[in-house]
Amino acid sequence: MAEPASRITTPRIFATVLLLALGAVPLIAQALGEPFWVTLFTRVLIFALAATGLNLVLGFGAMVSFGHAMYIGIGAYAVGILSFHGVDSGWWQLLAALGVGATVALAVGAICLRTSGMAFIMITLAFAQMLFFLAVSLRDYGGDDGMALKGRSLFGGLDLNNSTVLYYLAYAVLLAVLFAFGRLVNARFGMVLRGCRSNERRMASLGFPTLRYKLSAYVVSALVCVLAGMLMANLTRFVSPSYMAWTVSGELIVMTVLGGLGTLIGPVAGAAALLLVEEGLASLKLGVPWLDTLINQHWLALIGVFIVFVVLVLKQGLYGWLVAREARR
C-alpha cells in the first residue's frame, strides 16, 4: 500500500483494465446489439458500489456488518416514497436519502458498536430485519409486493430513462467513491481504522477515540450503500422490501470477500464475478438438455457450493490474491 504511485504492478494493471472495461460496456453492447448487457452491468456497478461501501467497515475496519442491505433499502425507498408523493427532483431525493441514511446509521451504529464479534453480526442483522418488516408493513407504499415508480429521478439535464446515461451515472459515482476511498484509507482516518482492525486496545491506549473513528466509518459506508439503493430504484423503476432482505446483506459480504477484503478494487471484482457467474449459470447451455434445465433452475445450489469453496480455498479473494502475490515478490 505504501509503494510509490508510479510503479506498475499486476494488481494495478488488473484494476485499470477492469475499470476501463466497465467503462466500455455500453459501447460494446451497442456494437454487438445486446442492449440487455447495459442493464445487467448497471446492476454490477450498483452492487460494486454497495460492496465497496461495505468493504470500508468489513475489510478495513473488521466490523462484520450483516445488515448493510437496509441502507440499500433506505436509498431505494427515499426515491420511491418521494416519487409517490410527486417529488421527482433527484436532488431532494438525494438530500432525503442521505439525511435519513445518516441519522439511521448514526443511531444503529452507536448501539451496534457497543458490541463486537458475534453479537455485532447478529445485532446488525436484527436492525436490518427490523427495517425490512417496517417496509413490509408500509401498505400505502406497496407493502410486501413493493411498488412501481411513477418516474425516474430528475437530475437537471440527465435523462435517466436512457439506460446509457444511467449506466454512466452509476459508473461515475463508483469511480468517485473509489477515488475518495483510495485517499481515505491511506489518510490518517484510514490508518486509525486499520489500526483498530489489528489491535483496537492498543489504538485506544495510544489515545485515539476508537469508537468515534469506527462510527464515522460505519456511517460513511452506510451512505455509499444509500447511493447504491437510489441507483437501484432508478434502474428497476421499482422498490420492494426484497432489496433489504437479509440474503442481500449476505450477498454483499460474499462479493466483498470473493473480490478481496480490505483491497480497494476487490469488491468491484467480486460483485462483477458473482453477478456474472449467477447470470451465466441461469442461462447456461451445455447442450445436454436435462443438465441444462437442472443448472438453470437450481443454480443457487452451485452458488452455495461456490461460496463454501471460496471460503475454504480462495481465502484472499480474486483481487486479494493478486495483491498478496505482488507483496510476496
Added chain:
Amino acid sequence: MTTGLFFTQLLNGLQLGVLLFLLSAGLTLVFGIMNVVNLAHGSLYMMGAYFAAAGFNAFDGSFLAAALVAIPGTLLLGLAIERLVLSSLYRRDHLDQVLATFGLILFFNEVVRYVWGPSSVYMNVPSWLSGTVNLFGLPYPSYRFAIIAVGLAVGAGLYGVIHRTRVGMLIRAGASNPEMVSALGVNIKGLNTLVFGLGAALAGLAGLMAGPIVSVQAGMGEPILILTLVVIVTGGIGSIRGAFYGALIVGIVDTVGRAFLPGLLREFLDRSVAQAVGPAIASMLIYLLMATVLALKPQGLFPVRHG
C-alpha cells in the same frame, strides 16, 4: 380482549418459545464450545421437517416413523456438515464461518426444491394428538400442548445432562476454556462432534414438531434462524439458561405483541394511524427488545459465568 383469548395467545407464545429453545440450545452450545457461528442451523431444522414429512407419508401417517427418520437423519446430516465444512473453520474468524454456512443455506434450499419440488409438503397432526386438551376450562389443541411438553422435557433433560453428568461437566469446561480441557487429555475433537450432533438432533426434533403446524417448504429455516439468533444474543451467547429464558421471552413477546399490540394502540391513537403502525411495531417488537437488551447489557441477559 378476553382473558381466555389472552391465555391462548400466551400458550401459543410459549409453544413458539420452546420450539425456539430446541433450536437455540444447539446453536448456543456450538457457539459457546467451538466458537463457531452456524447459520446452517436453520437448514438442519428445515431438513428435519422434510425428513419427518417424508417418513410420515411413506409409513402411512405414523408419527413414530416420522420421528425415527427425522431425528437420526438430521443427526447424520449435521455430523456430515461438521466433518466436511465446519471442522476446517474452527480456527478461522466469524466472517468465514458466516459466509460458508450462508453458502450451505443456499445449497440446502435448492436441494429440497430439487428433491421435493417447489411447493410445500404437508404432514398431519397424528390422530392421537388431534383433539384438544382442557386446561383449567380453556380448550387448547393437544398437539401444540405436546410441543410445549416436549420442549420443557428437553429443557429439563439438557439441564440434567449438563449440570449432573461427566459429559456435561466436560461440555461446560470446554465452553470456558477449550485449550485447558484438551491439555488435560480430553478428546476435544470428539466432544465437538458430540455437541454438534446433539445440536443437529435438537434442530431435527424442532423440525419434526413444527412439521404439522407450519408449511414445510424451502427457505422455512431462515425466518426461524433469525429468531433463534435474536434469542441467543438476547439470552447471552453460549449459555443454555440464557437460551431457555431468551426463547420463552422472544416467543411470548412476539406472539402476544402481534395479537394485541394493534388493538392496544387503537385505544390511544387515531384509528388509521394505529392501523398503519400497529402491525409494523408488532413485527419489530422482538428486534427492539434485542436492541434494548444489547444497548444496556452487551453480554445479554444471562451471560455465561467464566472462572
